Amino acid sequence: MSEQVVEKDLMLQAESFWKKNQKNILIAVTVIAVAIGGWYAYGEFVVKPKEEKAAEALYKVQDFFAKDSSNIVINGDNATGVKGALYVIKTYSGTKSANLAHYYAGVSYLKLKDFNNAIKYLKEFSTSAKQVQMAAYTALGHAYAESGKKEDAVDYYKKAANTFTEDENNTAENLFFAGALLETMNKNKEALELYKTIKEKYPNTDRGFQIDKFIYKLSIEKNEFSIK
Numbered sequence: 001m002s003e004q005v006v007e008k009d010l011m012l013q014a015e016s017f018w019k020k021n022q023k024n025i026l027i028a029v030t031v032i033a034v035a036i037g038g039w040y041a042y043g044e045f046v047v048k049p050k051e052e053k054a055a056e057a058l059y060k061v062q063d064f065f066a067k068d069s070s071n072i073v074i075n076g077d078n079a080t081g082v083k084g085a086l087y088v089i090k091t092y093s094g095t096k097s098a099n100l101a102h103y104y105a106g107v108s109y110l111k112l113k114d115f116n117n118a119i120k121y122l123k124e125f126s127t128s129a130k131q132v133q134m135a136a137y138t139a140l141g142h143a144y145a146e147s148g149k150k151e152d153a154v155d156y157y158k159k160a161a162n163t164f165t166e167d168e169n170n171t172a173e174n175l176f177f178a179g180a181l182l183e184t185m186n187k188n189k190e191a192l193e194l195y196k197t198i199k200e201k202y203p204n205t206d207r208g209f210q211i212d213k214f215i216y217k218l219s220i221e222k223n224e225f226s227i228k
Contacts, residue, residue: 054092057083057164058101070108089121099125103136110143118143130164137163138174145177152184154178179214192218 058083076084083091085105092098101105106122109115118183122140127133135159145153157178160172179194195215 016170030160039201051095051097052093054095054097055086057088058085058093058097058104061085061088061101061104063110065104066112070111073108074103093121099127103127103132106136106143107139110139113146115143115147119147131167134163134167134170134174137175138170141174141177145181154181154185157181168202169205169207170200172205172207175202176207176211176214183218188218 014043060080061073061076063085064077064082072082072084076082076086076087085101085108088099088101089105102125103123106118106125107121109121110118119140120145122136125136127136137156139158141160143151144150144156157174161174161178165171175198177192179191179198182188182191182194192215195211195218197208198205198211199215
């Protein structure tokens with residue numbers, strides 16, 4: 001069979017396929033075009049303005065967070081026009097500002113000793129900014145510890161320590177928090193391992209300068225002369 005015959009045959013097949021399926025093909029192309037256009041419009045005219053409004057609402061919350069005004073951070077204040085972190089979370093769900101509002105709300109609840117709400121909102125927060133994520137995990141550790149949930153607290157202190165090891169002072173601090181809590185749980189061997197990690201990896205931190213006495217306390221063997 002010559003190439004011309006084969007080519008003609010393929011063209012006829014293509015033409016036949018087009019005639020049979022052109023309606024479905026056109027519908028599919030239209031749907032894709034509408035979807036792309038709709039997604040762009042949604043981003044430009046819905047998501048973007050929502051992000052901007054959320055950021056504007058959160059800006060005032062951040063100011064009061066810096067001033068340590070926890071109640072206003074959480075619930076807002078009519079006199080100053082601040083809506084509060086909970087308003088941002090509810091009204092602008094899914095935005096970056098709503099995500100950050102979870103952090104502000106969680107930390108503020110922790111300061112007010114409302115540990116259950118602190119846990120609730122801090123667990124909903126996540127960020128690629130490692131220093132901030134470390135702070136959130138540390139706050140979760142404190143909230144769980146204050147709630148008597150020591151195992152969870154230890155886990156979050158360890159998470160915090162592993163999140164941004166470049167920050168040696170806070171890494172050592174979180175390892176120490178975990179170790180001190182493990183001591184209260186009579187898990188001295190695990191506590192000792194964390195203290196030794198501080199000594200080996202972070203000797204020039206505040207905790208690194210102090211850690212020898214904690215290592216010594218857990219390292220000495222009890223005998224008949226030990227203080228009971």
